[in-house]
Amino acid sequence: MHKLYLMTRSEENYIKTIFHLGRKGTQEVATNAIAELMETKPSSVTDMIKKLSEKNLVNYKRYQGVSLTSLGTKTALGIIRKHRLWEVFLVEKLDFSWDEVHEVAEQLEHIKSDKLIDSLDRLLAFPKFDPHGDPIPDKNGGFKERDRDLLSEVPINTVGVCVGVKDSSATFLKFLDKNGIALGNQISVKEREEFDGSLNIEIDGRNLQISHVIAANLYIKTNDEI
Amino acid sequence: MHKLYLMTRSEENYIKTIFHLGRKGTQEVATNAIAELMETKPSSVTDMIKKLSEKNLVNYKRYQGVSLTSLGTKTALGIIRKHRLWEVFLVEKLDFSWDEVHEVAEQLEHIKSDKLIDSLDRLLAFPKFDPHGDPIPDKNGGFKERDRDLLSEVPINTVGVCVGVKDSSATFLKFLDKNGIALGNQISVKEREEFDGSLNIEIDGRNLQISHVIAANLYIKTNDEI
DNA sequence: ATTAAAATTTAGGCAAATCTAAAAATTTGT
DNA sequence: ACAAATTTTTAGATTTGCCTAAATTTTAAT
Numbered sequence: 001m002h003k004l005y006l007m008t009r010s011e012e013n014y015i016k017t018i019f020h021l022g023r024k025g026t027q028e029v030a031t032n033a034i035a036e037l038m039e040t041k042p043s044s045v046t047d048m049i050k051k052l053s054e055k056n057l058v059n060y061k062r063y064q065g066v067s068l069t070s071l072g073t074k075t076a077l078g079i080i081r082k083h084r085l086w087e088v089f090l091v092e093k094l095d096f097s098w099d100e101v102h103e104v105a106e107q108l109e110h111i112k113s114d115k116l117i118d119s120l121d122r123l124l125a126f127p128k129f130d131p132h133g134d135p136i137p138d139k140n141g142g143f144k145e146r147d148r149d150l151l152s153e154v155p156i157n158t159v160g161v162c163v164g165v166k167d168s169s170a171t172f173l174k175f176l177d178k179n180g181i182a183l184g185n186q187i188s189v190k191e192r193e194e195f196d197g198s199l200n201i202e203i204d205g206r207n208l209q210i211s212h213v214i215a216a217n218l219y220i221k222t223n224d225e226i
Numbered sequence: 227m228h229k230l231y232l233m234t235r236s237e238e239n240y241i242k243t244i245f246h247l248g249r250k251g252t253q254e255v256a257t258n259a260i261a262e263l264m265e266t267k268p269s270s271v272t273d274m275i276k277k278l279s280e281k282n283l284v285n286y287k288r289y290q291g292v293s294l295t296s297l298g299t300k301t302a303l304g305i306i307r308k309h310r311l312w313e314v315f316l317v318e319k320l321d322f323s324w325d326e327v328h329e330v331a332e333q334l335e336h337i338k339s340d341k342l343i344d345s346l347d348r349l350l351a352f353p354k355f356d357p358h359g360d361p362i363p364d365k366n367g368g369f370k371e372r373d374r375d376l377l378s379e380v381p382i383n384t385v386g387v388c389v390g391v392k393d394s395s396a397t398f399l400k401f402l403d404k405n406g407i408a409l410g411n412q413i414s415v416k417e418r419e420e421f422d423g424s425l426n427i428e429i430d431g432r433n434l435q436i437s438h439v440i441a442a443n444l445y446i447k448t449n450d451e452i
Numbered sequence: 453a454t455t456a457a458a459a460t461t462t463a464g465g466c467a468a469a470t471c472t473a474a475a476a477a478t479t480t481g482t
Numbered sequence: 483a484c485a486a487a488t489t490t491t492t493a494g495a496t497t498t499g500c501c502t503a504a505a506t507t508t509t510a511a512t
Contacts, residue, residue, distance in 0.1 A: 008498080008499090010498085010499065010500095030459075030460090031459070031460055031461085032458090032459060032460080040499095040500075040501095041500075041501065041502085042459075042460065042461085043460085043461070043462080043500085043501075043502080043503095044499070044500050044501070045460090046460065046461055046462085047461095047498095047499075047500080048499075048500095051498095051499095062460080062461070062507085063459080063460055063461075063506090063507055063508060064508095065460095090342070093319075093349055094342065094345035094346065094348075094349060095345060096341070096345070100341070103339075104337070104339045104341075104342050107337045107338065107339070108337060111330070111333045111334060111337075112333065113329075113330045113333070115322070115326070115330075116316070116320065116330050119320035119321060119322070120320065122320075123319055123320060234468080234469090236468085236469065236470095256489080256490090257489070257490055257491085258488090258489065258490080266469095266470075266471090267470075267471060267472080268489075268490065268491085269470085269471075269472080269473095269490085269491070269492080269493095270469070270470055270471070271490090272490065272491055272492085273468095273469075273470080273491095274469080274470095277468090277469095288477085288490080288491070289476090289477055289478060289489080289490055289491075290478095291490095
């Protein structure tokens, strides 16, 4: 009994935003947080929350914030699946760079057609991660975060592979391009400067100094898994 | 100076409809005709026409019907280009059948990204016709109708290739599938039954009897070109 | 524990796109 | 040509999603 298909674009965007905010803090999502992320007013958020609540997509008690119901979560995962699959398509098939995909995927994620998205999944050979290293939910909403660590938090001499970015803004991604940092690169952490937290790393053979902010937005998968 | 990018989905749908209606009769398009095709009310059409008129997309004089301006035509061709390219994509890359593509393409045609559509064009190797044999406008809106004739109107013994359908409803297309009629088939017209206008044709070697209605919705390209 | 600050909701409005019903203009039939 | 039929437009409502401003509830500070 999914009325998933009756959802408006705006409803879908709210559900997606609530999902993303809910991931971070485990608790209820604040009205203001939603408003800020969506660049809208808190009063508009309240209106929409009521509507979503009536459709059983969110749990809501006045002044207490919202959380997604299981139906809401399922819906969010469906939208995220579409978003990320389209991102892979844009990069793999249409030669978009990873900093160009988000805006277009924001539009494409609202296209309604199960057959379309499942065929796209097949065309792309069922990718498990999007161009920023984020996991792609499968048809049933199942997905697992990849085991990974922020580069800023691993001990000296850690060796691993760059598998994702925390900030996927175009600005940051272009910075990475300019410095030759890409997913799949081998990285080893040589030295940490205590003064400002910057790191000396070796990346695909080259030596590079990166600031703490940069390191705090790069994920690596280390080799010391069990 | 194209505000093409500021158009709403609804505006785009009106422009597209006016374009299609304008192709048939050369004259102005009637409010009622638009309303009927769009399954909306004439009063809604009038409202929208005024809006489009203010945006310089249509020529409008009260009670006199509408026609597209050159900006409106350019806009329409852009939307049709997108629609048809997406249809090719769905058939060629995602294994949709020709009767399944329209509904999804109706959604995809509204995605805004020049880079997306031009890359898609390249991925598909710059196709000139969509899965129903309709021409795809190029980047600048240029396209030429293919030289073709309705099967119902060619003389006996005409030989040609099936290159398009007039009616591209799922019902008709599925009928063609069931009878093994597809674009690219060799067709020769053997006999015309005067009583009901039905035809005996040979299609890719097989003999087939088709009604007048069917023949009046199939285009062939004959070999007797200059 | 009160009060000040912050967050949230309510109330009332607006614009887009639609509708119904009624009025106006055009077209048609004789 | 002129009344009747048809088409088109206007007027006034409705719904969705948003807004501002004011009221309410919660949280934080002393």
